[in-house]
Amino acid sequence: xxxxxxxxxxxxxxxxxxxxxxxxxxxxxxxxxxxxxxxxxxxxxxxxxxxxxxxxxxxxxxxxxxxxxxxxxxxxxxxxxxxxxxxxxxxxxxxxxxxxxxxxxxxxxxxxxxxx
Numbered sequence: 001x002x003x004x005x006x007x008x009x010x011x012x013x014x015x016x017x018x019x020x021x022x023x024x025x026x027x028x029x030x031x032x033x034x035x036x037x038x039x040x041x042x043x044x045x046x047x048x049x050x051x052x053x054x055x056x057x058x059x060x061x062x063x064x065x066x067x068x069x070x071x072x073x074x075x076x077x078x079x080x081x082x083x084x085x086x087x088x089x090x091x092x093x094x095x096x097x098x099x100x101x102x103x104x105x106x107x108x109x110x111x112x113x114x115x116x
Contacts, residue, residue: 002026002105004096009110016114017084022096022107024077032100034072034079035059038092038112045095049081064090086114 008020024034035050049060049070058070069082079096091114096107 002028002098004098004105004107006096006107006110009112011113012086014088014114014116016086020081020094022079024098028077029100035097036081037095040092088114088116090114
């Protein structure tokens with residue numbers, strides 16, 4: 001089993017920045033992908049960004065390209081999401097994910113609220 005602990009959510013004004021963190025522990029492996037999804041009430045969970053274990057390959061949703069940056073510390077199995085120029089539509093619960101060998105694990109979620 002893999003446990004994910006997220007932190008860094010909160011309330012910020014539009015145009016501001018936040019950094020989310022997610023640390024993986026437990027039975028982790030060498031080859032994995034970590035990422036972030038988000039969800040607002042009444043909507044499906046949507047992909048935000050992901051990064052491969054080497055840190056060399058990243059993917060972003062079009063809605064966050066140029067504003068969000070995903071990075072990771074492989075040694076500590078920690079993934080970060082630096083969010084800049086935040087918009088009210090970025091308000092959501094953000095979930096960390098860890099994927100290896102076809103298994104998906106999810107964090108408990110952290111609330112990000114962007115006020116206009």
